[in-house]
Amino acid sequence: MDLLKKQILAEGRALAGGIIRVDSFLNHQVDPVLIDAIAEEFCRRFTGIECDRILTVEASGIAPAVMTALKLKVPAVFAKKSRPSTSSGKVYTAKVHSFTKQKDYDITVSADFIRQGERVIIIDDFLAHGSASTGLIDIIHHAGAEVTAIGIVIEKGFQDGGRILREKGYRVESLAIIENIEGNTIQFR
């Protein structure tokens, strides 16, 4: 997706440890026009794929997930990183490891918002080692629902999450795949 790649090259910063800083348009400040274009591109790639709900994780996944959900006319659900105090009833949880923050955390989704037999598309801002996506997949399977596609804004192609998920048979659509980072230079696949 050219518009996204241009913005990554113009504003993204490669930091130590394979971290890519895109906080000027994706995960701190959000460029809504870009996110709208991202959602449009997800819809194009998901043509013909069944979708009852979109699932993401708070917080940076919310903008692309909700914009895509608006175009697909389905609800968007965001998994919470702490069990919500206003929730009661059954929840699904999964453990996720953040390599960026070097810690484990639980993600939680109310059982009210993923039902048996549903077709769910996962959307997230980043795919690196695949820990968040794997947690979301676990939750969807706990609920007896099906993952029909995974939409990623930026995949770190130099880490193994995308390869592992594709080898497991998931359809992963990444709008920009960063092949490697040489010094401060970001190169796309």
Add this chain to the structure above:
Amino acid sequence: MDLLKKQILAEGRALAGGIIRVDSFLNHQVDPVLIDAIAEEFCRRFTGIECDRILTVEASGIAPAVMTALKLKVPAVFAKKSRPSTSSGKVYTAKVHSFTKQKDYDITVSADFIRQGERVIIIDDFLAHGSASTGLIDIIHHAGAEVTAIGIVIEKGFQDGGRILREKGYRVESLAIIENIEGNTIQFR
């Protein structure tokens, strides 16, 4: 805003302690068509108000903030509840008390994303005691910027945040104001 009030009455649940559970359409699952209508209504109410950026807090503020930002063609910034590991450089922070979760936390915004002299609209999902809004106002003022309006999806009119902010001269536009809760019955102002 009738559509919102209808959905609150149909799906909202009044819990002990003045908590209103709206996780089926606003803060866990998101109804994107409703959020789009909310954004449209914010734009209508903000006609003629100057806006360089929209500021909200992760996570539940993001959907209405980004949808409104898309219509106003300005960036949306979400304050983070933990200092982001990919951030460097100057940040503004403010302390916020969550009465629902009974704890204090810091919110952080990079100085790159609020600049001196800018006109900023705050958008959030809830206004209760006004602690989150006050934290965002503090951050905007630290940056030398101006708060031109505050847009709230649901105001708890039985708590004092809205009154305090309006008495201080802020223009607060709340799309639904809950006057009181009698038993399980939600009554609007």
